[in-house]
Amino acid sequence: MVVALIGLLFAMLLFGVPIYISLIFSTFITLALFTDVNSMVAVQRVFGGIDKFVLMALPFFILAANAMDVGGLSKRILNFARALVGHLYGGMAMATQIAAMFFGALSGSSPATVVAIGRIMYPELLNQGYPKKFASGLIIQSGAVSLVIPPSITIILYASATNTSVGSLFLAGLGAGLFFGGFILLFIYLYARYKNFPKGKRSSAKEIWKAIKDASWSLAVPIIIIGGISFGIFTPTEAAGVSAIYAIFVGMFVYKEIDGKKLYKLCFDSAKTSAQVLILVAAASAFGWALTVAQAPQMLAGFVAETFTSQWTFLIFLNLMLLVIGMFVDSTIALVVIAPLILASALGLGIDPIHLGIVMVLNLAIGTFTPPFGLNIFVANSITRLKMNEMLPGIMQFLWVSLIGLLIVTFIPFISTILPELIYG
Structure with a gap:
């Protein structure tokens, strides 16, 4: 049954069938042909896959991300980053990475970060004399950290799939994301110094203060989200709603870059993006349930028990598997389907589910x-x-550096677990 289920899925994908339809129909057909289970149960599982309170945060975070982009928050974060590091070797490239980390902490969306940061910074990087191949690699890579730094949509999906604390995962993602982003910054600086990339002029104290003041409304968002969740002021879903309202308010009444027409468009775009994400989650949940019916988790657990006797060998296997899957499969689908399958095996080897989540998300990033x-x-x-x-x-260039950073995060769990342990004990 497992072979039929996966074979049908890949066959439909090869023929260009949309991903969510491939997931649903492969589940429906396999249940009808190879089990006694009523195929209509698959339909129930589709709706059950999104009938989870934690997923209510997704549309709000997507709305917040769009509001921050349209409302001018991302532009001011870029100016702030440039004022801080623009005078260093590779300063413009470092500013791009820092801005992506901040915007990731605002939006939680990798493609949104690439678009918001890239369309402003790519022309700037070329004007400053950076090679096209380096500038394009930097822009493409910059969005990855958005999947790790909270409020990460991918982390929310992992929490939903494994019933793990969103607050703990957000704190773990903050620690791992800052480390991973800092590791990329170190590479940019050393590479820029080696290649003698251009330096910008040093900002005066007055210019730095102006950049901080202009960006202060933008920089408050991650503090509101992470602080509010960590200290129990509101739930992740409430934090998402607060961040969306805050971003719209700042864009309309502080920066005054959102009018009624833009507000309507960003709400429409956010609803469309939310629907695209949630239908994938629903379809992947049904597919994952079908794998459970086919006893895939038990088969995988037996394989792991026989093959891997330590946490480290299992984590190496997991990294290799996810890196290959991440090349071909959307991270949303991969996470929702795979996380429940490997969770029991990981727990059996004594791996912290919080650390496991960060390793999985970073792989897919x-x-x-x-x-x-x-x-x-x-x-x-x-x-x-x-x-x-x-x-x-x-x-x-950035892929090899990122893989080294991934290995460090994988084999030093302290990076992921220190903040949750300090806050929650």
């Missing part, structure tokens, strides 16, 4: 810019107008 099908590559193509072979050298 790297998958968003891994050739040939990384989503960020296609999103960035509309900005860079470069062919794959032109972007590939720059992508590979």
Whole structure:
């Protein structure tokens, strides 16, 4: 049954059938042909997959991300980052990465970060004399950290799939995301110094203060979200609603870049994006349930028990598996389907589910810019107008560095678990 289920899925995908239809129909047909289970149960599982309170946060965070982009919050974060590091070797590139980390903490969306940061910074990087391949690789990679730094949509999906604390995962993602982003910044600085990339002029104290003051409304968002959740002021869903209202308020009445027409459009776009994400989650949930009916978790647990005797060998296997899957499969689907399957095996080996979640999310984050099908590559193509072979050298530079960062996060759980332990004990 497992072979039939997965075989049907890949066959439909090869023929160009939309992903969510492939997931639902492969589940429906397999149940009808190979089990005594009523196929209509698959339909119930589709709706059951999104009947979870924690998923209510998704549309609000998507709305918040769009409001921040349209409302000018991302532009002011960029100016703030440039004022801080623009005078260093590779300062403009470092500012791009820092801005992506901040915007990731505002939006939780990798493609949204690539678009919001890339369309402003890519022309700036070229004007400053950066090679096209390096600039495009930087822009494509920059969105990856958005999947790790809270409020990450992907982390919310992991929490929903495994019944793990969203608050603890957000804190773990903050620690791992800051480390991962800092690791990329170190590479940018050293590489820029080696290649003698241009330095910008040093900002005066007055210019830095102005940048901080202009960005202060934007920088308050992650404090509101993470602080509110960590200290029990509101739930992740309530935090999402607060961040959306806050972003719209700032865009309309503080920065005054959102009018009635733009508000309608960003709400419409957010609803469309939310529907696209949630229908994938619903379909993947039904597919994951069918795998459970086929006893895939038990088979996987038996394989792991026989093959891997330590946490480290299991984590190496998990990294390799997810990196390959992330090249071809959307991170939403991969997470919702795979996380429940491997959770029991990981717990049996004594792996912290919080650390496991961060390792999985970081793997799939790297998958968003891994050739040939990384989503960020296609999103960035509309900005860079470069062919794959032109972007590939720059992508590979950041891919190798990211893999080293992934290994460090994987084998030093302290990076992920320190903040949840300090806050929650």
